[in-house]
Amino acid sequence: MASADSRVTIHMAASLDGFIARKDGSVDWLETADHFEGGEVMAPEDVAAFLQTIDCYVMGARTYETALAFEAKGLGWPYGDKPTFVLTHRELRKASSAVEFYSGDLQHLVDERLRPAFGSIWFVGGGAVAGECLRRGLADELRYSILPVLIGDGITFFDKLDRDVALHLLEAKAYQSGMLALRYEVKRPVAQSSETDSSSDA
Amino acid sequence: MIRLVGPGGAGETTVGAALAERLAAPFFDLDAEFTARHGDISAYLATHGYDAYAERNVSVYSALAGVPERSAVIALSSGFMTYRHDVHPGYVRCREDIASSELTFVLLPSLDLETCVAETVRRQLRRPFARTTEREEHVIRDRFVIYSGLPARKVETMRPVDAVVADLLSILLLKRSDR
Numbered sequence: 001m002a003s004a005d006s007r008v009t010i011h012m013a014a015s016l017d018g019f020i021a022r023k024d025g026s027v028d029w030l031e032t033a034d035h036f037e038g039g040e041v042m043a044p045e046d047v048a049a050f051l052q053t054i055d056c057y058v059m060g061a062r063t064y065e066t067a068l069a070f071e072a073k074g075l076g077w078p079y080g081d082k083p084t085f086v087l088t089h090r091e092l093r094k095a096s097s098a099v100e101f102y103s104g105d106l107q108h109l110v111d112e113r114l115r116p117a118f119g120s121i122w123f124v125g126g127g128a129v130a131g132e133c134l135r136r137g138l139a140d141e142l143r144y145s146i147l148p149v150l151i152g153d154g155i156t157f158f159d160k161l162d163r164d165v166a167l168h169l170l171e172a173k174a175y176q177s178g179m180l181a182l183r184y185e186v187k188r189p190v191a192q193s194s195e196t197d198s199s200s201d202a
Numbered sequence: 203m204i205r206l207v208g209p210g211g212a213g214e215t216t217v218g219a220a221l222a223e224r225l226a227a228p229f230f231d232l233d234a235e236f237t238a239r240h241g242d243i244s245a246y247l248a249t250h251g252y253d254a255y256a257e258r259n260v261s262v263y264s265a266l267a268g269v270p271e272r273s274a275v276i277a278l279s280s281g282f283m284t285y286r287h288d289v290h291p292g293y294v295r296c297r298e299d300i301a302s303s304e305l306t307f308v309l310l311p312s313l314d315l316e317t318c319v320a321e322t323v324r325r326q327l328r329r330p331f332a333r334t335t336e337r338e339e340h341v342i343r344d345r346f347v348i349y350s351g352l353p354a355r356k357v358e359t360m361r362p363v364d365a366v367v368a369d370l371l372s373i374l375l376l377k378r379s380d381r
Contacts, residue, residue, distance in 0.1 A: 031240045032241050033239075033241045044259075044281060066249075070250055075251075075257065124248070145242070145244070147245065177241065178242070179241075179245060
């Protein structure tokens with residue numbers, strides 16, 4: 001069912017010790033900076049223009065709630081008018097008409113609804129969603145931005161992976177801010193089958 | 203405070219640092235100041251969105267502009283003059299102050315639109331988040347129109363940095379002797 005040119009990317013920023021948030025969900029540590037003299041510099045407008053090329057976002061309930069909290073602080077809705085699919089069984093406030101709540105099967109969502117309709121599909125957290133996405137073989141690409149900080153404990157980037165996931169490094173860039181951005185292609189072990197649904201299959 | 207603005211890829215940071223050195227004045231690069239306070243800009247944009255970034259960037263600028271350092275040089279972010287007007291309560295006022303100040307310089311590769319577009323696209327395409335040439339051109343054209351429409355003095359930068367700095371110094375010197 002997958003459209004040939006659709007691409008599922010998992011992107012998250014994490015601490016060097018692999019956490020995407022503290023235990024309580026806070027991400028204050030994202031705002032730590034270093035200065036790496038040899039690093040690349042990005043113009044904010046170029047990054048913003050790049051983010052514009054994303055066609056839709058997928059996230060878990062806690063990541064969504066973090067975005068709602070930013071909005072409540074007067075910072076605006078981070079994902080603009082881009083279609084945003086929130087995986088949840090709970091009743092949550094809708095940040096905009098572009099937000100849709102989904103409680104069904106993730107593979108069905110990706111293969112039947114997202115891939116046929118969108119080119120660039122971005123999973124932006126959290127760890128449980130990223131883990132499930134990889135476990136079910138739904139991701140094409142992994143972007144891991146490592147910030148120069150250790151936070152000791154928290155929510156891990158890839159929750160409950162029950163098998164190895166082989167990756168092919170596409171790009172590694174170090175930025176002047178001290179951030180290290182890694183981009184990987186997810187290697188597919190076997191030809192895609194639409195019926196491998198049970199969670200322990202690999 | 204001497205402010206350098208421009209559509210990006212016009213050498214604001216390089217020229218700003220060199221000018222500050224000649225003036226023995228402090229130099230601030232707004233993008234670097236943002237990063238020092240709020241971390242990596244791309245991580246901030248990815249998690250908070252552009253408007254939140256613009257709002258914070260106006261706050262960072264305001265804090266720097268409040269420092270009574272008359273001869274400091276500041277290079278503004280390339281999009282700074284193009285934010286949505288309601289992005290920060292102080293933005294319209296602050297933008298007007300920058301646009302009309304005789305200590306603001308608009309750095310453009312060239313005053314000729316076509317030369318400017320070609321040169322800026324050439325430089326931007328080497329950057330890590332480069333778009334396609336057509337998209338890049340479209341963005342540059344729009345921004346060039348905004349920046350060349352500002353009342354502040356325009357300075358061409360498609361020449362050696364020393365020559366640009368010498369130009370800026372002579373303009374500043376003239377302004378000083380006017381008084």
